[in-house]
Amino acid sequence: MLKLRRPAKRTVLRAGAVLVAAVALPVLASPSAQAIDWDHTMHTDDADPGGRLRFEALGDIVQICDIEADGWAVEVEVYDTVHGYDVDVFSVGGNGNCVDHDVDDGHNLVEGRYYRFTVSLVHSGGLNQYHDYATWKA
Structure with a gap:
């Protein structure tokens, strides 16, 4: 007669830990x-x-996004109204493409300061048109 052996408590705990890790790792990652x-x-x-x-x-x-297939890129200028200079200028082209600049990329805006944001379309020849702008508080 074959006698079955009961697994050691350590083996059961180890198997439980592996199972928990297998379930939790994809969620955490x-x-x-x-x-x-x-x-x-x-x-x-x-x-x-x-x-x-x-x-x-x-x-x-x-964040700026090119939201239309029109052959024009989108450009933004972020202007410091206190010191009088552009703190950030960038663009993106291609319908559906977006670009973000943020504090993690070294684009830190001073809290409580007002900045003028200008968005425009840029043609391949470098001509900016269809500007819109607003002054917002960081």
């Missing part, structure tokens, strides 16, 4: 797709806007 509740949004000033600018003060996130 998955990127968090945290939605941003944008403080401000504006679009280029053309009849069928081709560009969008969004700003979130928490984290100093400035």
Whole structure:
């Protein structure tokens, strides 16, 4: 007659730890797709806007998106109204493409200071048109 042996307590605990790790690891490793509740949004000033600018003060996130296949890129200028200079200028082209600049990329805006945000369309020849701008508090 075959006699079954009871597993040692240490073996059971080790198997339980492996099972817990196998279940928890994929959850912990998955990127968090945290939605941003944008403080401000504006679009280029053309009849069928081709560009969008969004700003979130928490984290100093400035995002621009090319939202129309029109052959124009979208550009943003962030202007410091206190010291009188551009603190950030960047662009993106290609329908559906977006670019973010934030505090983690070295684009820290001074809390409580007002900045002028200008969004425009840029043609391949370098001509900026369809500007829209607003002054927002960081």
